[in-house]
Amino acid sequence: MNQTNEIILIKISGEDKPGVTSSLTSIIAKYDATILDIGQADIHNSLSLGILFKSTQKDSGFILKELLFKASELGVSVRFNPISDEDYNKWVSMQGKNRYIVTLLGRNISAKLISSVSQVLALQGLNIDTITRLTGRVPLEEDALTKASVEMSVRGTPKDKQFLQSEFLRLSQELGYDISFQEDNLFRRNRRLICFDMDSTLIETEVIDELAERAGVGEQVRAITESAMRGEIDFCESFKQRVALLKGLDESVMEDIANNLPIMEGADRVLNILKKYGYKIAILSGGFTYFGNSLKKRFGVDYVYANELEIVDGKLTGRYLGDIVDGKRKAELLRLIAQIENLDLQQVIAVGDGANDLPMLNCAGLGIAFHAKPKVKENAKQSISSIGLDGVLYLLGFKDSYIEV
Numbered sequence: 001m002n003q004t005n006e007i008i009l010i011k012i013s014g015e016d017k018p019g020v021t022s023s024l025t026s027i028i029a030k031y032d033a034t035i036l037d038i039g040q041a042d043i044h045n046s047l048s049l050g051i052l053f054k055s056t057q058k059d060s061g062f063i064l065k066e067l068l069f070k071a072s073e074l075g076v077s078v079r080f081n082p083i084s085d086e087d088y089n090k091w092v093s094m095q096g097k098n099r100y101i102v103t104l105l106g107r108n109i110s111a112k113l114i115s116s117v118s119q120v121l122a123l124q125g126l127n128i129d130t131i132t133r134l135t136g137r138v139p140l141e142e143d144a145l146t147k148a149s150v151e152m153s154v155r156g157t158p159k160d161k162q163f164l165q166s167e168f169l170r171l172s173q174e175l176g177y178d179i180s181f182q183e184d185n186l187f188r189r190n191r192r193l194i195c196f197d198m199d200s201t202l203i204e205t206e207v208i209d210e211l212a213e214r215a216g217v218g219e220q221v222r223a224i225t226e227s228a229m230r231g232e233i234d235f236c237e238s239f240k241q242r243v244a245l246l247k248g249l250d251e252s253v254m255e256d257i258a259n260n261l262p263i264m265e266g267a268d269r270v271l272n273i274l275k276k277y278g279y280k281i282a283i284l285s286g287g288f289t290y291f292g293n294s295l296k297k298r299f300g301v302d303y304v305y306a307n308e309l310e311i312v313d314g315k316l317t318g319r320y321l322g323d324i325v326d327g328k329r330k331a332e333l334l335r336l337i338a339q340i341e342n343l344d345l346q347q348v349i350a351v352g353d354g355a356n357d358l359p360m361l362n363c364a365g366l367g368i369a370f371h372a373k374p375k376v377k378e379n380a381k382q383s384i385s386s387i388g389l390d391g392v393l394y395l396l397g398f399k400d401s402y403i404e405v
Helices: 020-030 057-074 085-096 111-123 161-175 207-215 218-229 235-244 251-259 267-276 289-299 327-340 355-363 374-379 391-395
Strands: 005-015 034-043 046-056 076-083 099-106 127-133 148-155 178-183 193-196 280-288 303-312 315-321 348-352 366-370 382-384
Touching: 005 020, 005 057, 020 034, 020 046, 020 057, 046 057, 057 076, 099 111, 099 391, 111 127, 111 148, 111 161, 148 391, 161 178, 161 374, 178 382, 178 391, 193 327, 207 218, 207 235, 207 251, 207 280, 218 235, 235 303, 235 315, 251 289, 251 315, 267 280, 267 289, 267 391, 280 289, 280 327, 289 303, 303 327, 327 348, 327 355, 348 355, 355 366, 355 374, 366 374, 366 391, 382 391
Parallel strands: 193 280, 193 348, 280 303, 348 366, 366 382
Antiparallel strands: 005 046, 005 076, 034 046, 099 148, 099 178, 127 148, 303 315
16 A cells, blocks of 8 residues: 655754754654755854655654654754645756856955845846855954855856846945856866966066066066057067066076065965865966976976076076967967866866956966956956955865865
């Protein structure tokens, strides 16, 4: 004789302590019930546990009765909700919907940020399944290097993906946070190569400006840079003019600058952690190999492609060797390294701050504009402006609890 089954959702809340989950699930197990779904969260020692199970009508009454007694004994509250077969099947059918990850970054996480982001998601027809804190617990007394990150897993199909992303960009600018929206797919969890720009990304300075100051031509170099930014001359021409002004500078000056490069906040952490987890690391820079190789030795970088200054008798000649590494060349090099490493471009991350980084940012599966100008941020897939370079880790889904080094 077939017995009628029931589906019941139980929700437990109260002070978290060892043995709560074990004690309650052992009652369900005693009646050979089937767990259809389970989720548990702990916030400030406060437990929230949900269990969806199926049992026979004959057994369900005994299960609920025993759960009530055990919950009272443990000092937690329990609520029951019967679920119809229709509602359950509808819930199951939703699992095939598109999934996205929304990552929030900042020095802290404000209620206004959560409210604004969740409102945008709701208006786009997206449902938040889970919210997870990626960073460690935030101290009450924040300092300049405090960082916070929260990840939302959302389900559904956006009504207007482009509008959604523009709204997130607007909120980022208004509230001073970073908001990332990524498709949750296999590639996101299997990225293996990261390509960094160097100047103003891995290091806090533009090396050519440092060299120019030491050569006494700082103002002239800045004027050429500004002309290039106005679009009056292209990158390659500006590069040639600036390098020519460095003629006669002693190589010892380069060595001194290389030994004292100001490392970007979070750069050492992201490089060490990604190296530890098997990522290949490349520097693709419009700067100079001399300084890229210095970082390579320091951090174990796998590839360095930049511009090589000609040195004769210990002095710069004002010329360079080989092809200029501009934006187009960076994208070509990214593709080349991915091919060498036998990786799909979707498995590649690119990080940079300037307009000449956009080709490689748009070529990579995950392109991140780092502390970039508004125009670069608007044209990049993702951006980080509120915290240091280790914010990249949170866009990859890393949690502080298992990546501390």
